[in-house]
Amino acid sequence: MRFARPPLYGYALLVLLVLAGCSSAPVQVPPSAQAPTELEIPSRLTLDQSNDVTLYAISLVGTPYRWGGNTPDSGFDCSGLIGYVYKSRAGVLAPRTVSALTDWGQPVPPAAVRTGDLVVFTQNGVANHAGIYVGEGRFVHAPSKGGEVRLDALNSKYWGKWPVSYRRP
Numbered sequence: 001m002r003f004a005r006p007p008l009y010g011y012a013l014l015v016l017l018v019l020a021g022c023s024s025a026p027v028q029v030p031p032s033a034q035a036p037t038e039l040e041i042p043s044r045l046t047l048d049q050s051n052d053v054t055l056y057a058i059s060l061v062g063t064p065y066r067w068g069g070n071t072p073d074s075g076f077d078c079s080g081l082i083g084y085v086y087k088s089r090a091g092v093l094a095p096r097t098v099s100a101l102t103d104w105g106q107p108v109p110p111a112a113v114r115t116g117d118l119v120v121f122t123q124n125g126v127a128n129h130a131g132i133y134v135g136e137g138r139f140v141h142a143p144s145k146g147g148e149v150r151l152d153a154l155n156s157k158y159w160g161k162w163p164v165s166y167r168r169p
Contacts, residue, residue: 050116108166
């Protein structure tokens, strides 16, 4: 059985329809319906600086805890660690207390958190601990007297029960 070839204008019409479909404008989603991305949240740090902050914070794991400490030689408390890392790696001055860190920078939704962002824990509505997010659900912090700077999981048995917020300097 032999099929008749469609006339030339049939091919031209098919090509025009395909091209018209490719050139149509994409459906626009209103900004209010879009999830914020990490790039839409203002930051004093470039992505490279955020990564440098992260790597340096990880390198300080094992430094002794000291209340009021803010250098590797003297030891760190949580806000001292944050201030030291941000200043030495990004030239950014961070507030010296955890309560002041709760309003520093911009709030970040959990879905948009990136390395170098702050992790701020609260208990009974009061901020009482902070660290630096390093990716994969982990953060670096100076936990308490007698301890040392360490890397912990946000969803660990201990930290997972604390309300947490994220801030981008």
